[in-house]
Amino acid sequence: MPAAAMSADAIAKLLHEIFPQGFYPGCGLAIERVDYANVRVRRHFQENSIRPGGTISGPTMMELADFAMYVAVFSAIGPQPLAVTSNLSINFLRKPGKGDLVADARLLKVGKRLVVGEVTIYSDGVPDPVAHVTSTYSIPAEA
Amino acid sequence: MPAAAMSADAIAKLLHEIFPQGFYPGCGLAIERVDYANVRVRRHFQENSIRPGGTISGPTMMELADFAMYVAVFSAIGPQPLAVTSNLSINFLRKPGKGDLVADARLLKVGKRLVVGEVTIYSDGVPDPVAHVTSTYSIPAEA
Amino acid sequence: MPAAAMSADAIAKLLHEIFPQGFYPGCGLAIERVDYANVRVRRHFQENSIRPGGTISGPTMMELADFAMYVAVFSAIGPQPLAVTSNLSINFLRKPGKGDLVADARLLKVGKRLVVGEVTIYSDGVPDPVAHVTSTYSIPAEA
Amino acid sequence: MPAAAMSADAIAKLLHEIFPQGFYPGCGLAIERVDYANVRVRRHFQENSIRPGGTISGPTMMELADFAMYVAVFSAIGPQPLAVTSNLSINFLRKPGKGDLVADARLLKVGKRLVVGEVTIYSDGVPDPVAHVTSTYSIPAEA
Numbered sequence: 001m002p003a004a005a006m007s008a009d010a011i012a013k014l015l016h017e018i019f020p021q022g023f024y025p026g027c028g029l030a031i032e033r034v035d036y037a038n039v040r041v042r043r044h045f046q047e048n049s050i051r052p053g054g055t056i057s058g059p060t061m062m063e064l065a066d067f068a069m070y071v072a073v074f075s076a077i078g079p080q081p082l083a084v085t086s087n088l089s090i091n092f093l094r095k096p097g098k099g100d101l102v103a104d105a106r107l108l109k110v111g112k113r114l115v116v117g118e119v120t121i122y123s124d125g126v127p128d129p130v131a132h133v134t135s136t137y138s139i140p141a142e143a
Numbered sequence: 144m145p146a147a148a149m150s151a152d153a154i155a156k157l158l159h160e161i162f163p164q165g166f167y168p169g170c171g172l173a174i175e176r177v178d179y180a181n182v183r184v185r186r187h188f189q190e191n192s193i194r195p196g197g198t199i200s201g202p203t204m205m206e207l208a209d210f211a212m213y214v215a216v217f218s219a220i221g222p223q224p225l226a227v228t229s230n231l232s233i234n235f236l237r238k239p240g241k242g243d244l245v246a247d248a249r250l251l252k253v254g255k256r257l258v259v260g261e262v263t264i265y266s267d268g269v270p271d272p273v274a275h276v277t278s279t280y281s282i283p284a285e286a
Numbered sequence: 287m288p289a290a291a292m293s294a295d296a297i298a299k300l301l302h303e304i305f306p307q308g309f310y311p312g313c314g315l316a317i318e319r320v321d322y323a324n325v326r327v328r329r330h331f332q333e334n335s336i337r338p339g340g341t342i343s344g345p346t347m348m349e350l351a352d353f354a355m356y357v358a359v360f361s362a363i364g365p366q367p368l369a370v371t372s373n374l375s376i377n378f379l380r381k382p383g384k385g386d387l388v389a390d391a392r393l394l395k396v397g398k399r400l401v402v403g404e405v406t407i408y409s410d411g412v413p414d415p416v417a418h419v420t421s422t423y424s425i426p427a428e429a
Numbered sequence: 430m431p432a433a434a435m436s437a438d439a440i441a442k443l444l445h446e447i448f449p450q451g452f453y454p455g456c457g458l459a460i461e462r463v464d465y466a467n468v469r470v471r472r473h474f475q476e477n478s479i480r481p482g483g484t485i486s487g488p489t490m491m492e493l494a495d496f497a498m499y500v501a502v503f504s505a506i507g508p509q510p511l512a513v514t515s516n517l518s519i520n521f522l523r524k525p526g527k528g529d530l531v532a533d534a535r536l537l538k539v540g541k542r543l544v545v546g547e548v549t550i551y552s553d554g555v556p557d558p559v560a561h562v563t564s565t566y567s568i569p570a571e572a
Contacts, residue, residue, distance in 0.1 A: 021191040022200065048164040052224040057165065058209050058231065063202035081195040086400065087373055087422065088201065089232035089518050091545050091563055093538040108561050109522040113399055114372065114424070116520050118547075118561065132537050132547065134520055134563060136373065136422075138400070229543065230516055230565065232375050234402050234420055236395040251418050252379040256542055257515065257567070259377050261404075261418065275394050275404065277377055277420060279516065279565075281543070307477040308486065334450040338510040343451065344495050344517065349488035367481040374487065375518035 001036055005078035008034040011071055018081045029067055037076045037107035037117075041068045042124075045100050055095035062090055065119040065133040068105035072117055073137050076110045080139060083115070088135040096123035096130040113139055144179055148221035151177040154214055161224045172210055180219045180250035180260075184211045185267075188243050198238035205233055208262040208276040211248035215260055216280050219253045223282060226258070231278040239266035239273040256282055287322055291364035294320040297357055304367045315353055323362045323393035323403075327354045328410075331386050341381035348376055351405040351419040354391035358403055359423050362396045366425060369401070374421040382409035382416040399425055430465055434507035437463040440500055447510045458496055466505045466536035466546075470497045471553075474529050484524035491519055494548040494562040497534035501546055502566050505539045509568060512544070517564040525552035525559040542568055 006014070008031045015023040023029060033040040043049075043064045051057035066085055073083050102124050107117040119133040149157070151174045158166040166172060176183040186192075186207045194200035209228055216226050245267050250260040262276040292300070294317045301309040309315060319326040329335075329350045337343035352371055359369050388410050393403040405419040435443070437460045444452040452458060462469040472478075472493045480486035495514055502512050531553050536546040548562040 018195045022194065051165065052161045053227070058228045059202065059206035062205040062209075062231070066201050066205075084196070084198075084238070085201045085235055087232070087234050088205070089230070089375060089563065091230050091537070091565065092228055093545060095227070108520070108558060113427075116522060116561070129537060132545070132563065134518065134561065136520065141399075232420065232518060234394070234422065236402060251377070251415060256570075259379060259418070272394060275402070275420065277375065277418065279377065284542075304481045308480065337451065338447045339513070341513075344514045345488065345492035348491040348495075348517070352487050352491075370482070370524070371487045371521055373518070373520050374491070375516070377516050378514055381513070 004034050004036045004075045006034070006074050008032070011074045014074070014079055014081070031071055034071065034075045037072060037110060039068060039072045039075050039105050041071055041103050041105070043101040043103070045098055050098065053095065055097070056101065058092060061092070061101065061121055061131045062088065064101055064103050064121060065090060065131070065135065068103040068119045069117055069135045069137060072105040072107050073115050076107055076115065077139065082140045083137045086114070086136045086138040088133060090131055090133045092131050094128060094130045100124040101130070115139060147177050147179045147218045149177070149217050151175070154217045157217070157222055157224070172207070174214055177214065177218045180215060180253060182211060182215045182218050182248050184214055184246050184248070186244040186246070188241060193241065196238065198240070199244065201235060204235070204244065204264055204274045205231065207244055207246050207264060208233060208274070208278065211246040211262045212260055212278045212280060215248040215250050216258050219250055219258065220282065225283045226280045229257070229279045229281040231276060233274055233276045235274050237271060237273045243267040244273070258282060290320050290322045290361045292320070292360050294318070297360045300360070300365055300367070315350070317357055320357065320361045323358060323396060325354060325358045325361050325391050327357055327389050327391070329387040329389070331384060336384065339381065341383070342387065344378060347378070347387065347407055347417045348374065350387055350389050350407060351376060351417070351421065354389040354405045355403055355421045355423060358391040358393050359401050362393055362401065363425065368426045369423045372400070372422045372424040374419060376417055376419045378417050380414055380416045386410040387416070401425060433463050433465045433504045435463070435503050437461070440503045443503070443508055443510070458493070460500055463500065463504050466501060466539060468497060468501045468504050468534050470500055470532050470534070472530040474527060479527065482524065484526070485530065487521060490521070490530065490550055490560045491517065493530055493532050493550060494519060494560070494564065497532040497548045498546055498564045498566060501534040501536050502544050505536055505544065506568065511569045512566045515543070515565045515567040517562060519560055519562045521560050523557060523559045529553040530559070544568060
C-alpha cells in the first residue's frame with residue numbers, strides 16, 4: 001500500500017482554499033483519517049438536516065458521501081481540484097437518528113481517467129450502516 | 144392519465160408544514176408544474192452552490208433531484224410525508240454554468256410499495272441536460 | 287441531429303465479425319432501427335430465458351440493455367469495438383410475460399471519453415416499460 | 430451472526446428444481462460457500478463468454494452478480510423463489526482474462542420487503558476486483 005498522496009491537514013487546507021463556501025471552520029464537515037485510497041470523514045449533527053420522520057435527510061448523506069469520495073481521490077492522486085463526480089449511486093439502508101454521521105470511503109480502482117470507490121455511512125456509534133454509496137470520479141485529461 | 148393527486152400549491156403547503164427547515168420562502172426551491180407523475184421544479188441560483196471550476200456542485204443537483212422525486216411521489220399518491228428514498232443514482236453529464244437549475248421528474252412505476260422515477264436536470268435555457276437521475280422511493284406499509 | 291455514423295446493416299456486419307459468439311444468425315438479437323444516438327433492438331423470445339414466476343430473467347434484460355447501448359455507441363461514434371461498459375444500472379419495473387423484448391436506447395451525452403445513455407425495455411406490444419437502464423461506456427483513448 | 434437459513438447443498442437443490450433451465454449440472458455456475466448473508470459463487474470459464482478485446486463480457490458478470498445475490502437472499506431468508514431483483518448497479522473495474530470468475534456477495538440490509546447487498550467479482554487468483562455490484566431484491570409480500 002503506498003503512502004497517502006496528501007495528509008488530512010493538507011487536504012483540509014486545500015479544500016478551504018479552493019472551496020471556501022463548502023468547507024470552512026464550522027461547516028460541520030471534518031476529515032478524520034486519511035490513508036492511501038481509504039479515508040474517514042464526519043458530518044457533525046445539525047438540526048436543519050432533519051427531515052420528516054425525525055431522521056437525517058437523504059441529501060445530507062449524499063453530500064457527505066461525495067465529500068468522502070473527493071477526499072479519497074486526493075488521498076490517492078494528490079491535489080486535483082477539478083476532479084469531478086461522474087456518477088454517484090446511493091442505497092439508503094436504515095434511518096439514522098439525531099447524531100453525527102461517519103463515512104468511510106475506499107477506492108476500488110485508481111485509474112488514469114476514472115477513480116471508482118465505495119462509501120459506507122454510519123450513524124456514529126451504531127454498527128449497522130445507514131447508507132452505502134458507489135461513485136466514479138473523472139480525472140481531468142491533463143492530470 | 145389520471146389527474147394529479149395534489150396540486151402544486153397543496154404540495155408546497157404540505158412541504159412547508161412538514162419540512163419547514165428544508166422548504167420555506169426564500170429557500171431557493173420552487174415547484175413550477177405538477178401533473179400526475181410528472182412535475183417540474185426549480186432551484187434558483189445561489190452563490191454558495193458554486194464548486195471549484197466555477198460550476199454548480201454535485202450535491203446541489205442531487206438535492207434538487209431528490210426534491211423533484213418527492214414532489215412527483217406526492218403528485219401520484221398524495222400526501223405521504225414518510226415516503227423515503229431507497230435508491231438514487233445520478234450521472235453528471237455537463238457542467239452547468241451560473242444560473243437556475245430546472246428538474247423534470249417523471250415516474251416510471253407507481254407501485255404499492257415502490258415508486259421509481261427518472262429526473263432530468265437542465266441549466267435554465269440550455270437544451271442539453273446537465274444531469275440524469277433515477278430514483279426509487281419506498282412507500283410506508285400503511286400507505 | 288447528425289446522421290448515424292453507421293447503418294443498422296453495417297453495425298450488424300461489424301458485430302458478427304468482431305463478436306461471432308455473441309451475435310450470429312439465430313442468436314435471438316436483432317437491430318431494428320439506427321438513428322444517431324438513438325436505436326431500437328429486439329430480443330426474440332426464448333424459452334430458456336424464463337425464470338421462476340414465469341417471467342423473463344433479469345440477466346436476459348441486462349444483456350439486451352448492454353447490447354442496445356453498444357449499438358447506440360456505434361451509431362454515434364462509429365466502429366469502436368473496444369468501447370467498454372464502465373457502469374450499468376437497471377431498475378426492474380414490471381414482470382414481462384412470454385414474448386419478445388424491445389429496447390430503445392438513447393444517448394444523453396457523447397463525450398470524447400465517456401458516452402452516457404438510457405435504455406427503456408418493453409415487452410413487445412405492452413405500453414408500460416418493464417425495465418429502465420442507465421449506462422456509461424468508456425471510449426478507448428486512441429479513439 | 431445467525432446461522433445460514435439454507436445450506437449450499439439445499440440452495441443448489443432448490444435452484445435446480447425451480448430454475449432448471451438456468452441452473453443444472455454443467456451450466457458453469459457453482460455455489461462454493463454459504464454463510465448467513467454472505468456467500469461465494471463461481472462461474473467456470475466458457476469460451477463463449479469472451480467479447481472483443483479478449484476479455485469476459487459484461488453480461489456474463491452481471492448474470493454472475495445476480496446469481497450471487499439470489500443465493501445470498503436464500504442464505505438469509507430461506508426459500509423464496511419469487512424474490513426478484515428490483516435494482517442492480519455494476520461498475521466494471523478491470524478486464525478479466527480468460528479464467529474462472531469468483532463472486533462474493535454480502536448483504537447490507539435484510540429487511541422485510543427489501544434486501545440490499547453488494548457483490549465483488551474477482552478473476553480467480555487475481556487480488557484486485559474486476560467488478561463491483563450493488564443490488565436490491567424485493568421480497569414478496571406474503572413472505
